[in-house]
Amino acid sequence: MRRGMIGLVLLACMPTAHAQTLEDAIVGQYRARGFFSPAPDKPRERLSCRLTGAQTAPLQYALQGKCASANLAGDMQILVDIVAPEQKYEVGVRFAGDNLLGFDSEYTYVGMADGQSVVFEARVQIEGVAHQSKFRIGWSDEGVNRIVETVRARNGGREFVLVDLDVQGQ
């Protein structure tokens, strides 16, 4: 009986491994593999990323790392500001590299939590053309598990998947 009580107390004191919120999910090291398509009519190309997530301030998290395709490599930084905990977030994405495929180097997204994902939206410029971008970060108990970005030209073009990455914690 006594042993059972101790067991219950210990169990209650053990930290949970479940990532309930984006904030929980971000912290850690990740490797992401997937695809990117620079334009709706262009073939997908393989993309690989390595990211490290950490809390940088009480209401700020950062994911930073490097992404590479067979022809390109560049550094990436995603700063996540918590506007309303577990609900509303603001994300700044910054790229660094010689070739950004016509993208600007910095974008700011605003996103709302939706279960175990957050969907961010922003207006982005791709080769000088205004696009609407949806940037979705999904997570599971183990942390971030998918990042998908879809874009559509604001003048009525076809929506296409710009980046689709399967993410695995390391």
Next chain:
Amino acid sequence: MSGLVSLVVRRPWLLLGLVVVLLGVAGGGVLRLAFNDGLSHVFASNNQAFENYVSDQARFSGAGAGIAVHLKAKSFAEPTVLRAAEDFALDLGLLDGVEGSASVFSLRKTPDAQGDTRPLFSADIQQEADLRPLLLPAVRHPLNQGRLLSEDLQNMLVLVQPQSQQLVDLAIVLDDISSLGAEILTSHGVDFSVSGMPALRVSTIELLIRDQMVINVVAAGIGFVLCLIAFKGLVPAMIAGVPAVIALIFVLGFMGYWGTGINTATNALPVLILVLAFADSMHLTFETRRRLATGEGHQTAIVEAFKLAAPPCILASVTTTIAFASLMLSGSELISGLGAAGSIGVLISLCVVLLVNPLLSVIAARFDLKGWTFGHPSQPILFPQGLWQRVLDLCLRRARVVVAITLVGLVVALGIYSQAGARYSFFEYVPENGPDYLALKEVERQFAPLTSYDVMVPVQSPDDGRIEANMLARVGAVHTSLAELYGADRVVSLWSVAQWAMPENPSGAADQLTRLFRRAGLLGTNGFVSSDGELARVAVLAADPGAQQIIKEAADIEATAQRSLGDVGVRVGGLMYMSAVVASEMIFDLNRSFLAAVVFSGVLIAIWMRSLRVGVAALIINVLPISMVGAFLVIGGNQLQFTSGLALTIAFGIAVDDTLHALNRLRPKYLAGAAITPDDIRQAFGSVAPVLTATSVILSFGLGATFLSGMPSIAYFGQLSIAVFILALLADLLALPALLLFIRKGAPS
């Protein structure tokens, strides 16, 4: 000098304390000892080829040496294998310290009408039923031509460009690449090896560190064992050996504080200092023990032994210092750095031996350790005294014949030696059976050479980096003429990109290339055109055939390129060509250094003995072994290399040591102006021969430790030095007595 030994006798404990304190200080320097392969400054000089190279390096992006990763599988047409290779190639780009990577997955199709290029392989290529038909176009791609994927689809090459060429950074990148390969490739049955110049440089550092640990310890061990055998007692062996080890620590400490560090040139310096110190210390110990055995008091024996044996030790160190200092005339910072470190190191070592050897003798005497065989003389190393006396008599009886043989031998050897050409290979410091070198050769065998002649074509391009038709035409003319001679798969330039972009009309591809480079952010940084737009590079891939062949081939390439444009401004550059030109000059520099050392030492001996004839005789005796080894190098086809040039110069300085100790026995008579009799010569050489033999044996066996070096050049250095020591001993024992007798006969009474 006698003041020093008197001080040692009076204040041994004070001086012992001082030595211990200084040892601590030197130990701090040893911990600061830096290891460097020396590549960054081996060729640094005012040579035009080097200046062009430095300028080209600054103007072309991606000019640093790349890392080559060779992937081997049963077939890359196997989907899971190809996927693993692609994952690996992609993930290489994620490693810290990696600028970028290139692989068969980087290849793209010819640009479409809009100038867009699509990847050669689709992202889902692994799902195809038959990969072979999809992979074969990659093998024949104009930007590949078998250089990234072999025709049998069993070998793949991934090239990695590191961000930095610093050895510390390269070592981390190489480690990360190996870890990544083990993680991604091995489980899919893909073997891999990492090679290229960065890998060779990092493994060279590992060899240098290993060498310092192994060679010095083994040489010190050999020295002690030989001292034990020679003196047949622990105490005299310690008295002879400990000063040498202390001298080594002091010199390593000095190298650490001074920042010389250990590199491919200075690697053999510590062991050289060690064996020299052993030899000097042995001379002092031998003489002290001999005097103790005759019943002299210990103070008198130590002081008198010092007075007799120290001067030739000093003079021998001075000649060795001169030999080292002569290397400072070299145009190479690496060689002149060795010269400076060697000259100061020899003097430090001399001071340590002259202080510590009598100090230990005094302390041994204070503890009454004479009974521990310190005061029991014996002939060193079972010297065959009877045989030697008979040989010496014969040499003196047949002095004219011996002198004639010596002079003829010298003239013949010098004649052959003067024909020596320079030989240099970029890889002469690397073990031929080492994994990195074998991996590199395998890459060159399977794909293409990793080294190249870089033809620099003067062009004019606008400030914004655009490719213009005129520029492309000039590059095309040079490229085509060289491709006819060396094969299309061996020539890479902007023309290769034009042939891919517009296969039907490469000369019309200028605008297309401008768009492509602009889109990829590579205008001015594409490695084909210099950042200032004044030069275009045409690379002719070629394995390193050795300096002489490189210079000849480069002249042919330059002439061909100049003819194709009618422009004499076209020149050959690149690391392989520059190193061949500069190395050849430096090797002849070493010969000049050697000549300077010869002249200086001759003058010094003449002044010391106050006899021009003796100075000339000493020169003959000491040039003979060097020229014989040099002649042997020419006959054997080895010619003069960096290593042999260094070995001969330094060994000359050391070889003089024997001559000085022999002449030292006759010096009082020379200084007094007395006539030298055959008996004087017989007596002098009779007594000095055993110790000369013993020190030569110590030097040779001590330097024998270099055979354990992982670097072939250091083992070669040891072989040549030992050959010089043995020949020098023979010349000193057989030819010098006859020569001294001969010049005595011819001298006016």
